[in-house]
Amino acid sequence: MATTAPTYPEVTSAGTRGLAGWITTVDHKRIGLLYLFTALAFFILGGLLALLIRTELALPGGQLLTADQYARTFTLHGTTMIFLFVIPILTGLGNYLVPLQIGARDMAFPRLNALSYWLYLCGGLVLYSSYLLPLGPAEIGWTGYAPLTNPTYSPTPGVDLWAISLIILGAASTMGAVNFITTTLNMRAPGMTLWRLPLFTWSVLVMAFMVLLATPMLTGALAMQLADRNLGTQFFVEASGGDPILWQHLFWFYSHPAVYIMILPAMGVVSEVLPVFSRKPIFGYRAIVWSTVAIGVLGFATWAHHMFTTGLSPMLEAFFILSTMTIAVPTGVKMFNWIFTMIGGSLKLDSPLLFSIGFLSMFLIGGISGVFQAILPIDTQLHDTYWVVGHLHYVLFGGSVFGIFSGLYFWTPKMFGWKLGERLGKVHFWLMFLGFNLTFFPMHILGLLGMPRRYFDYPADRGWTQYNQISTLGAFMIALSILVFAVNFVVSARRKEAAGDDPWEANSLEWATTSPPPVYNFLRIPTVESLRPVRDARLKLEQESAGAD
Amino acid sequence: MGARTQSARYKHLLRPITIISSVMVLALSAPLTAFAKPPSPLLPATDSSRQIANLFWITLAIAVVVFALVEGLLIYAIARYRNRGKKDEVPQIDGNPTLEMMWTIVPALIMVVLFTLAWRVLSFQHNAPPDATTIEVTGHQWYWEFNYPDTEVTLQNELVIPANVPVLLEISSTDVIHSFWVPQLEGKADAIPGHTNILWFEADEGTYAGQCAEFCGREHYAMLFDVKALPPDEYDAWMQDQIDLAAQFQPIGTDMETPLPAGDPASGEALFTELGCNSCHTLDGSQLVGPSLLGVGERAGTRIDGYDAQQYLRESILLPCDYVVEGFTCVMPQNFGERLEAKDLADLIAFLSEQ
Numbered sequence: 001m002a003t004t005a006p007t008y009p010e011v012t013s014a015g016t017r018g019l020a021g022w023i024t025t026v027d028h029k030r031i032g033l034l035y036l037f038t039a040l041a042f043f044i045l046g047g048l049l050a051l052l053i054r055t056e057l058a059l060p061g062g063q064l065l066t067a068d069q070y071a072r073t074f075t076l077h078g079t080t081m082i083f084l085f086v087i088p089i090l091t092g093l094g095n096y097l098v099p100l101q102i103g104a105r106d107m108a109f110p111r112l113n114a115l116s117y118w119l120y121l122c123g124g125l126v127l128y129s130s131y132l133l134p135l136g137p138a139e140i141g142w143t144g145y146a147p148l149t150n151p152t153y154s155p156t157p158g159v160d161l162w163a164i165s166l167i168i169l170g171a172a173s174t175m176g177a178v179n180f181i182t183t184t185l186n187m188r189a190p191g192m193t194l195w196r197l198p199l200f201t202w203s204v205l206v207m208a209f210m211v212l213l214a215t216p217m218l219t220g221a222l223a224m225q226l227a228d229r230n231l232g233t234q235f236f237v238e239a240s241g242g243d244p245i246l247w248q249h250l251f252w253f254y255s256h257p258a259v260y261i262m263i264l265p266a267m268g269v270v271s272e273v274l275p276v277f278s279r280k281p282i283f284g285y286r287a288i289v290w291s292t293v294a295i296g297v298l299g300f301a302t303w304a305h306h307m308f309t310t311g312l313s314p315m316l317e318a319f320f321i322l323s324t325m326t327i328a329v330p331t332g333v334k335m336f337n338w339i340f341t342m343i344g345g346s347l348k349l350d351s352p353l354l355f356s357i358g359f360l361s362m363f364l365i366g367g368i369s370g371v372f373q374a375i376l377p378i379d380t381q382l383h384d385t386y387w388v389v390g391h392l393h394y395v396l397f398g399g400s401v402f403g404i405f406s407g408l409y410f411w412t413p414k415m416f417g418w419k420l421g422e423r424l425g426k427v428h429f430w431l432m433f434l435g436f437n438l439t440f441f442p443m444h445i446l447g448l449l450g451m452p453r454r455y456f457d458y459p460a461d462r463g464w465t466q467y468n469q470i471s472t473l474g475a476f477m478i479a480l481s482i483l484v485f486a487v488n489f490v491v492s493a494r495r496k497e498a499a500g501d502d503p504w505e506a507n508s509l510e511w512a513t514t515s516p517p518p519v520y521n522f523l524r525i526p527t528v529e530s531l532r533p534v535r536d537a538r539l540k541l542e543q544e545s546a547g548a549d
Numbered sequence: 550m551g552a553r554t555q556s557a558r559y560k561h562l563l564r565p566i567t568i569i570s571s572v573m574v575l576a577l578s579a580p581l582t583a584f585a586k587p588p589s590p591l592l593p594a595t596d597s598s599r600q601i602a603n604l605f606w607i608t609l610a611i612a613v614v615v616f617a618l619v620e621g622l623l624i625y626a627i628a629r630y631r632n633r634g635k636k637d638e639v640p641q642i643d644g645n646p647t648l649e650m651m652w653t654i655v656p657a658l659i660m661v662v663l664f665t666l667a668w669r670v671l672s673f674q675h676n677a678p679p680d681a682t683t684i685e686v687t688g689h690q691w692y693w694e695f696n697y698p699d700t701e702v703t704l705q706n707e708l709v710i711p712a713n714v715p716v717l718l719e720i721s722s723t724d725v726i727h728s729f730w731v732p733q734l735e736g737k738a739d740a741i742p743g744h745t746n747i748l749w750f751e752a753d754e755g756t757y758a759g760q761c762a763e764f765c766g767r768e769h770y771a772m773l774f775d776v777k778a779l780p781p782d783e784y785d786a787w788m789q790d791q792i793d794l795a796a797q798f799q800p801i802g803t804d805m806e807t808p809l810p811a812g813d814p815a816s817g818e819a820l821f822t823e824l825g826c827n828s829c830h831t832l833d834g835s836q837l838v839g840p841s842l843l844g845v846g847e848r849a850g851t852r853i854d855g856y857d858a859q860q861y862l863r864e865s866i867l868l869p870c871d872y873v874v875e876g877f878t879c880v881m882p883q884n885f886g887e888r889l890e891a892k893d894l895a896d897l898i899a900f901l902s903e904q
Contacts, residue, residue: 067770068767139767141764148726148765153724238741239742239743243743245744280641280643281642283643283644311746311747314671322664325660328656328660336649337649339622344640346630346638348632357623357627361620364620368612368615369612371612372608372609374663375666377604377670377671377736378601378667379736380736381590381601384763385762449584450589450760452730452760452762452770453764454770456769
């Protein structure tokens, strides 16, 4: 006889209703949703900036923008996508899911959690307020190299606003990291040893450690940049004994770990989706954990591969070639673990799985193209060309963004109580997959044909034009696919087809409660006896029903 | 029973899938070989860039094989194990230590091979022969300056070198970071103020396109230049001509008193573009980095007490930071006194007086 569904008491309190409720919330689920929607809004903004870039580059000659406007556009595109979209949306997913996955009622520090979100929003607004300045936003690339950021060469206070916004965002990230680490290490349900921690939570934990250790370097570098610009210090000014290369070391010491910060949680999503949609456990759970930790540690040892053309000493060159090649190994290991999860399984090719498969194939290409760049002599040709633009988008978009969408399709039923429509989901996937490859694969060819990056215009006689045009076509396909996603969201929300607690027959604890969960997450904190507690409970229930019949 | 039948039905997909993926990837690489055009680094013209290109092709071969294998495996997994409405209970296999060890060790070994190949080329790049012809390269916003040591010869945006002998470039910058890149000759080296980076190579005869490859501000995309590699005797003859020209070159300097000859506005207009003045100053009222020069002919005499238009224009060109128009920072090159002869200056002033 099946047990009757328990009744979940409703918890209401003054101030949780309406807009005031959202502004004052300290509930990790609401904060997670705030992150999600804000990050998607910035994704659209950053995407529009990308469309401006691609439209300008479709033909030689300046058409749409001036060279200055173009530089502002690519500066804000990069900064937005990294700091206002990918990092926050993964933080948002983490916020929503980590307490649920470990069987906790909220994060360790709920008010700190809320503060992190509002600082994030604040940082984003500060960055975009630079459009109101007479001289406009920063024109320095998302990398803001000295001496270009010196006021002599960049008089606009847009650079100061850029630096300030990143400092604010860094503070928000660091607070989030403290929260994730404390929560995960201290608030797990009984029986949930670290070896039973879901892989998404593992990835957020390692990411959080990386954020904690790397962000201060960026904050310090930005403070030095602000001081050089406003207080007369000479940190990056060679004429007074400073060194512009110092900026690069400090910046990349953060920004290289940042790329792993951006990929690990997306990999965590894939590690959750694949077992559910293959109907078998993840292949090599411990190997994936160790690989994740290895990437988290090694990620701090590879930064100067961004500086291979600056004239490093031969010893440093050798070290960074080796460290970069080494980090490819745990990354490759995970690739095989994922594919072997699918082999021997029973694959349900629904949208969450499609996007995870997209992740696997695109991240493979991005990872392989990165190996070319690790080989320093080859990098002296590829660095600062469109090859790098292709590579970075294959790992960040083909990797992180496809992983993010896999997670969105997977966890929408949990967050809202209804699934995103399958038919439109497939349209979204195929349009985005095709558009993505059309946009970014030709860029590898452009790099090999000698086209540098951050070029506002290019000569017509180098054979670059047709590849740029294919790329622009792809970009508009991606934009269309996002529109499809938005329509799917609205249509599915209206349809309100109840998904139930566990629509995918999944494994981890977030599926052990209602969709959406009550504000207190679980009626009773469950005791966990394996890596797949919800599957255990489901099998037990089936056995009991079978026995009773 | 059902599983075995399925297995027999789909096992044969593995090989064709791998072949198809390999063909796909090779097809995508075809444009490189068929359509590589200058300044592609895949059209190398020195031993150094040939070594880099070869290293690229070896790496590409390994990459294609790895991609085809892994992608093929993925496609096989999807095709073979797709649920076609049957029961979805499958063996709950969660690992295989032998396999896992293999796919950790094999990639590591591939990396060792690649590192060794990389190190060989790197050592070649680092060991410049002692007798190389040395030329100083300086990046500026937004042009390249080439100085031939022990001579007074200076070139702009065109580098002439002897072919088939070692040439060594000492690369730096006076303002922001630029990057010196002639893909067919060598990898790029950043031009960093306060640093000198070295590139060396032996070039085949020919002309090669160069570009700036580090974002350096507005005209970054326009910092194009050419490298001409001449057979040694032609180079010597050319150098002699340059030395003679340089000897005759008499820079005006920053002295405000030296009388100037009559200036020709048409020549001045040509200089205005050649010297890059138009990258910061427009003639139509729109504003770039510097003030627009529309109407400067009339304004010039009113800017500084005691300066007539001629004096104002002269000082503005030779000593640009002595008086800076309100609202602007002085980023104008301050070396026009060394780059202009008296006639050049007179031409420029004549041209500007007409604006």
